[in-house]
Amino acid sequence: MWTDVTLKQILLITDGCSNVGTDPVYVAQTAREQGVTVSVIGILDDGALGEQGQREAENIAQAGGGMCRIVRTIDLSHTMQMVTQRTMQLTLQQVVNKELRQIMGEDSDALPPDVRTKVARMVESGTEEVDLQVALVVDVSASMTSKMPSVREAIRDLEFGLLARGGTHRLVVVTYPGPSGEDAQVLRFEGTSVADAVGALRAAGNTPTGPALFLAVRALRDLGESPATSSVRANPEDREEGRMRHYVV
């Protein structure tokens, strides 16, 4: 059921508030219209997030149809995993809900428990099997400097999680502001992990969140046209069996 489905998400990681360029809430809205979900993780410790930043984070996520979590650096890794996973669930749930509404005029939340568990199962198998494209948009302005090692390891950790899935995945990282005055850049990397490229960053400058999100949307669109690199898959027999188990509903 899910094998031809590709989900696209943007995950914004910031400890501040945007101060130049297009309104990020607007960009998130347009991303959503193009089928890309935008979620936000706001980092609390010694940053410039403040009330304004938190509100902006919530608004971006709301406009982008994703979720917003405000956490401490130490919780970053786990939160990134959780947000990616839950956003996948949410998006798949919406797909299922849409069909349900057509068939029986109801959302899954209004369904009796026995039907709802079946829906939940479909969603669960989806999170394992769909092809996933994630753009991480990472704020590297000055206040993030001390958090960069944690961000790098959290990205590596996210890759471990993606690698273990059955479906394919692509991961791009956009950092902002760019190193030589531009708004944002897509990280190029060689070797096995994009996390290693994150280590080499220099944090500085403005906070052009909107333009960075815009670049991420474009990067995801470009990905759509190139073939996905397959992640390490379990041996095919295992997979088949796993899938069958799931569809016996």
Next chain:
Amino acid sequence: MSSNIRAETTSPDLTQGFTLQGRWAGKSYCVIRLLGSGANGKVYLVWRDQIKVALKLGEDSTAIALEYEHLREVAEKVKIDRIVPELFELEDVTIGGRTYPVLVMEWIDGIHVEEFIHQRGDIWIAVCLWKIIRLIETLHQQGYAFCDVKPANLLFELHDAEPRLIDFGGVTPIGQAAREFTEIYDRAWWGRGSRKADIAYDTFACAMLGLQLAHPIPKGELERLQKKSPIERSAFLDQQLHTSWPQDELRLLLREPLRGDAKLHSLHDALIPLLRGYLNPNGQLKNSALPRKRSRRRFDATDWGLLVSVITFTLALCALWWIGTL
């Protein structure tokens, strides 16, 4: 670290006597007290008819429905009693105009493993670990990995000191990606393998549980490791495994399963000689192995301190006397 590493839920706090009305099965539940809370919700002890049951009040209806499904599916396959908490119903309740998903299950009247060991003494670490492993092996036999092995997901029942698994939200068919895990019990975080749910993944987590019980890694170290790469974390783990512990046999035995690719039954088998070592030929716990309270051991340390100071004092007196005789 394990519990505060996640953002807790914002599901409402309920006070004693508050009554919830199920929407589908029509039961009502009267709150007795809060049992605990986690990432997926708050768990309350409630009256359901005349029995006390545990009620998990969640927010995300998919997550609660899935936990219910995992519990139901595992219970259906594992025909042995008391592996899975008995399942009552999946429900919706309305509180203050909002609907929340609810999972009603058996109440397990027990204590967490740290407290259990604190009460009975460190010698119980190996025993507990062995019992936990047996429990998880039954899941493996049905093709599932538990994945989220950690103290918060285990309770030792008060009446028979047997462990019970409580949070089935992380149960995953072997071969798929682990969906719920906690960094310090996660093989991939330590650079010791993938995050695929397989037997060795649980083996690692069980061995890490043994390590955390016998020779816990200080919280500050864990926070420091958060910024390090898996390779560096792995090196740190090696170092932990190469300095001696109060229970050194346990350290030697956990080295292999913490490599990340060991079978669970090899850890199970490795524990047996250790457990046997605790028994004398009559099958009773040896005197030296009798459960000691930690408080007792602290006295021992104080006693040593006292002895040393007495000796120092005497020596000082002798020295004074000797100087006097000069």
